[in-house]
Amino acid sequence: MFIGLDLGTSSLKAILIDDQQRVLAEHSVPLSVERPHDGWSEQNAASWFKAADAALSALAATVDCSTVTGIGLSGHMHGATLFDEADKPLRPCMLWNDTRSHKEAAEMDADPQFRSITGNIVFPGFTAPKVAWVRKHEPQIFEQIAKILLPKDALRLYLTGGHVSEMSDAAGTAWFDTGRRDWSDPLLEACGLGRDQMPALVEGSAPSGKLRPALAQVLGAKDVTVAGGAGDNAAAAIGAGVVKDGSAFLSLGTSGVLFAANDGYRPDPASAVHSFCHAVPDTWHQMGVILAATDALEWLSRLTGKSAAALTADLGRLQAPSTTLFLPYLGGERTPHNDARIRGQFLHLDHATDASTAARAVLEGVAFAFADCRDALASTGTKIAEALALGGGSKSGYWLDVLATALDFPLHLPVAGDYGAAIGAARLGMMAATGADVGIATPPPIAHTHMPDASLVPAFAESHARYRHAYSVLRDL
Template identity: 75%
Template structure:
C-alpha cells in the first residue's frame, strides 16, 4: 500500500491506495490563507504539519496501514518557506499567488542569465523574487535563513527530518538549471544565496528519506520511504498518466493550468509558458498558467452572497456569449501576459445583467484565458489533441463543454479527478518503494468526455477575440 499527500492551497488531501491504485481511504483537512496586504498571500507552515498528522491519523483509523511501503508528497509550488538553523520557520510562507515581489521579479528577469539558465520568465510568484523581497524589506529575517524550502519540502522535513527537494518543484524557484536538473550557483549568487541554503535534489520517483520513527509510532504507521514527490501539477500529471510526449491535462482548480508532457527540454520564455522538469527522470513539461480559475467564481460568490454552486446550478446548455465580458485577472496574470499589475474587469454590464449572467461571463472569461494559454503553447510548437480535465471545476459539465468548444479539443474527466495530485504522489511513493518506473503512471478510467460543439465554436472564437481586444485596452489604461 502507498500514501499520497497533496498539500493544496485550501486543504491537505491524503489517500491510501493499493498496488492496483484503488483508493482504500481518503481524508482532507481544510487550510486557511492570510492576506495581510494587497497582493499578499501567506500560510503558517505549522498548519501543514498539523493537517498531515490529522490526515495520516484518519487514514490509519479507517484502514489497516501496517503494509504501507511508500509515501509520496505533492504541493503548491513556488512558496518561500524560510527556516532558521533550528529548522523553525522565520516568517509565514509566501505562497504561489503572492505578487508583492513584482519589482524584484522584473529586475531579475531583466538579467539575461535567468531566462537562459532556467528556461523561464522570472514571474512574481516564483520563489527567488520573494526571497529577494525579504532581503530588501525584512533583512533581519533574510540574514537568519539556513534553508529555503518549498511548501511540500517543509512538510517532508517534518515527516523525515531531511532537507530535500525534487526537480519539478525546484524548477519553479528561478534558481534551477532546468536543462541539467541542478541548482545554478550563478543564479544563487545573484540572489545573495549559496548552495548550502538549498535542499538536496532527487528525482520525484526516488527515495528522499523515511518517516521519522517517533512520528511513525505516534500514527501507527511503518517507517515507510518518502519519495521525492512533485509539485502539484507534475503530481497531477503522474496521477492522470500524462507522462508521454504530447499527452496533456487541463486543471480547473483555484488557479488554472494547461499542461503538456515533453520528452525533451524545449524552453521558450517569450511565450510566458512555464518549462519545468517533470517528476520522472529525463522528462520535462510545459504549462500555461492562469492565476484565477475557480477562484474567480468564488470571488463572484463572495460579491453576490450566493454560493458558487447556486450561481452555476441552472445555467442550462452552453450559449453563445453575449456582450458582457469578464477578464479574470484578480491578482495579475502569468500566461501569456506576465503582468502582476493587471486586475480583473467586468465590461458591458447593463440593467439586465443579473448574478446568473455574471456567472456565465466569469466561466467564459476563464475559458478565454485558457484559450490564451493554448495559443501560447502552440507558439512553442506544442499541439494538444485532447486533454484530461482535473480539479474541482471539472465537476461542471457546463463549464467543460464551454471549454471544449473554446479550445477546440475534447476534455476527458477521470473517475478520480478530485484526487489527481494525491494519486500521483502515491504513485511516486510506489515508484520509490518498489523501483517501478513511469509505466505505472497509467491513464485512469474515464468517467465522461466533453467534445467541442461545432455550433458554438465560431461564437466562442469571436468572444475570445473580443476578450483579447479588451485586454489590450485595459493593459494600456493600467
C-alpha cells in the same frame, strides 16, 4: 500500502492506497493562512508538522498501516521556508500567493540570465524574489539562513530529517537550471546565496530518505521510504496519468491550469508559459496559468446574490457567444500577459443584459483565457489535441461544452473519484518504494467526453479575437 501527503494552502490531505491503487482511507487537516499586511500570505511550518502527525495518526486509526512501505509528497510551490543551522524555522513561510516581493522579481527578471537559465519569467510568487525581499528588509534573518526549503520539502525535513528537494518543485524557485535539472550556481550567486544553502536533489519518483522511526511507529510500520514527490500540479498530473508527451489536463479550480507533458525541454519565457521539470526522469511539462477560473464565477455570485449553481443551472443548450464580453482579470493575469495591473471588465452591456447573459459571458471569458493559454503553448511547439477536465468547475457540463468549443479539442471528464495531487504523491511513493516505473501512473476511466460543437467553433473563435483585442485596448487605461 502507500501514502500520499498533499500539502495544500488550506489543508494537508493524506490518502492511503494499496498495491492495486485502491483508496483505503483518507484524512484532511485544515490549515490557516496569516495575512498581516496587504500582499502578504504566510503559514507557520510548525502547523504542517502538527497536521502530518494528525493525518498519519488518523490513517493508522482507520486501517492497519503496518504494511506501508512508501510515502510520497506533494505541495504548493514557490514558498520560502528558511531554516537556521539547528533546522529551526527563522520566520513564517512566505507562500506562493505572497506578492510583497514584486519589485525584487522585476529586478531579477530584468537580468537576462534568469530567463535564459530557468526558462521562465521571474514572477513575484516565485521563491527567489521572496528571499531577496528578506535580504533587503530582514537582513538579520537572511544572515542566519542555513537552508532554504520549499513547503513540502520542509515537511520532508520533519518526516525524514533530510534536506532534499526534487526537480518539479525546484524548477519554480528561479534558481534552477531547468534544462540541466540542477541548481544554477550563477543564479544563486546573483542572490547572495550558495549551493550549500540549497537541498540535495532527487527525481520525484526516487527515494529521498526514510521515515523517522518515531513516525513509522505511529503507523505500526518498520521501513518506510519517502519519495522525492512533486509540486502540486506535477503531482496532479501523475495522479491523472498525464506523463506522456502531448498528454494534457485542464484544471478548472479557483485558478485555472492548462498542463501538458513534454518529452523535451521547450522554454519560451516571453509567452508567460511555465516550463518546468516533471516529477519523473527525462520529462518536462508546460503550464498556462490563469488567475481566476471558478473564482470569476464566485465573484459574479457575490455580485448577483445568486449561487454559482443557480447561475449555471438553466443555461440551456450551448449557443454562440453574445456581444457581451467578460475579461476575468480580477487580480491580474499570468499567461500570456504577465500583467499584475490589468483588472476584470464587462463589455457591451445593455438593457437586455440579465444574470444569465452575464453568467454565459463569465463562462466564455474564462474559456477564452484558456484559449490564450492554448495558443501560448502552441507558440512553443506544444499542441494539445485533447485533455482531461479536472477541478470543481468540471461539474458543469455546460461550461465543459463552452471550453471544448472555445479550445476546439475534446475534454474528457473522468468517472467520479480522486485523481489529484494526493493520489499522484501516493503513486510516487509506490515508485520509490518498489522500483515500479511510470507505467503505474495510468489515466482514469472516462465518464463522458465533451466534443467541440463544430457549428459554433467559428463564432467562438470570432469572440475570442474580440476578447484578445479588448485586452490590447484596455491594458493601458
